Amino acid sequence: SPVLVFQCVHRHVICLDCFHLYCVTMLNDRQFIHDPEFGYSLPCAAGCPDSLIKELHHFRILGEEQYNRYQRYGAEECVLQMGGVLCPTPGCGAGLLPEPGVRKILCEPGNGIGCG
Numbered sequence: 001s002p003v004l005v006f007q008c009v010h011r012h013v014i015c016l017d018c019f020h021l022y023c024v025t026m027l028n029d030r031q032f033i034h035d036p037e038f039g040y041s042l043p044c045a046a047g048c049p050d051s052l053i054k055e056l057h058h059f060r061i062l063g064e065e066q067y068n069r070y071q072r073y074g075a076e077e078c079v080l081q082m083g084g085v086l087c088p089t090p091g092c093g094a095g096l097l098p099e100p101g102v103r104k105i106l107c108e109p110g111n112g113i114g115c116g
Contacts, residue, residue: 001015001016002015002016003015003016004016004019004058006043006044006045006046006048006051006053007044007051007052007053007054008043008044008046008048008049008050008051009048009051010044010046010048012044012045012046012048014045016061018045019045019058019061020061020062022042022045023042023059023061023062023066023070024062024066026042027062027066027069027070027073030073032070032073032074032077033052034074034077034078034081035052038052038053038054038056039056039074040056040070040073040074040077041053041054041056072093075095076093076095078095079095079096079097082097083097083098084096084097084098085098085105087107087114087115089107089115091115092107092114092115094107094113094114094115
């Protein structure tokens with residue numbers, strides 16, 4: 001059956017069923033790694049250094065619902081790394097980028113984003 005070959009020195013191989021389980025497990029534990037060049041990715045399942053998956057379309061193996069969650073987590077990670085915060089209101093979670101020195105922020109409704 002088809003397999004995925006990691007881009008590590010050892011060229012570790014994983015079957016697609018195991019890769020799917022690896023991705024879901026890492027997604028559930030929010031263990032994807034943000035790389036400035038490749039985005040939100042995973043390393044070799046064996047833990048090899050410098051082995052991040054460069055082709056992010058491989059994560060479509062997650063299925064539509066889980067892939068959407070993968071994208072949302074990636075966007076949240078980007079907001080947090082830019083110094084932003086996520087709205088704590090249940091069901092909202094909008095990314096907010098406060099101005100420097102601002103200690104109070106409002107989740108402004110607009111464009112279908114923000115809860116007020």
